[in-house]
Amino acid sequence: MQSDGSVTFKGRSWFLPMLLMATGVFCLISFRGLAGQGNLYWITGASYIFLAVLIYWVRRPFIKIGKNALTSRRFGGDRTVEASQINEITIGKDAVVVQIKPKGNRWVFTRVYNRFQMDELNGKMKEFAAKNNVTLKEE
Structure with missing residues (x-):
């Protein structure tokens, strides 16, 4: 933290x-x-x-969960999206999908492809969604 x-x-x-x-x-x-x-x-x-x-x-993928924004490393550099720009967050056993409103882009974070610790990430994403009134789906 x-x-x-x-x-x-x-x-x-x-x-x-x-x-x-x-x-x-x-x-x-x-x-x-x-x-x-x-x-x-x-x-x-x-x-x-x-x-x-x-x-x-050196170039490790990451997701930074802030109070009201998410930041992630994309191919073109680091991107930040505010909670008001997030349409929904889908949480699964092996993946987290963040659906973004403006263009319908999706950020996908997986256990297999990105090697994230999904148990901890899922818990923090649930807290983020509840705190910022973002729609949360669980699979």
């Missing part, structure tokens, strides 16, 4: 790092026996693997 009363849950993103790692290994394996090969193939393969490790360890 932070000084402003917000709680941050951090997960681990594994899909993109796995894809980058597979691409790096593919580059290292498939280009190793080519004639006239320079060091650039090795640098390319190693760069994909380095980027995969960097994304896995």
Whole structure:
């Protein structure tokens, strides 16, 4: 818990790092026996693997539950949505879905894909929904 009363849950993103790692290994394996090969193939393969490790360890997905707003890391950067902009929150055993009003966007936080601790996250989302009069659905 932070000084402003917000709680941050951090997960681990594994899909993109796995894809980058597979691409790096593919580059290292498939280009190793080519004639006239320079060091650039090795640098390319190693760069994909380095980027995969960097994304896995540094760029972690998170959701910050504040008093009247949610903040999450999206692909283009951190996004904050006020409670008045949330249409509903759906809580399941393995996922939390936040439906946003303006464009109908959805933020999905899962146990499998994002590696969040769902029991704690579900409890805090229930408190947030009750405190801010947001529609809550449980599956």
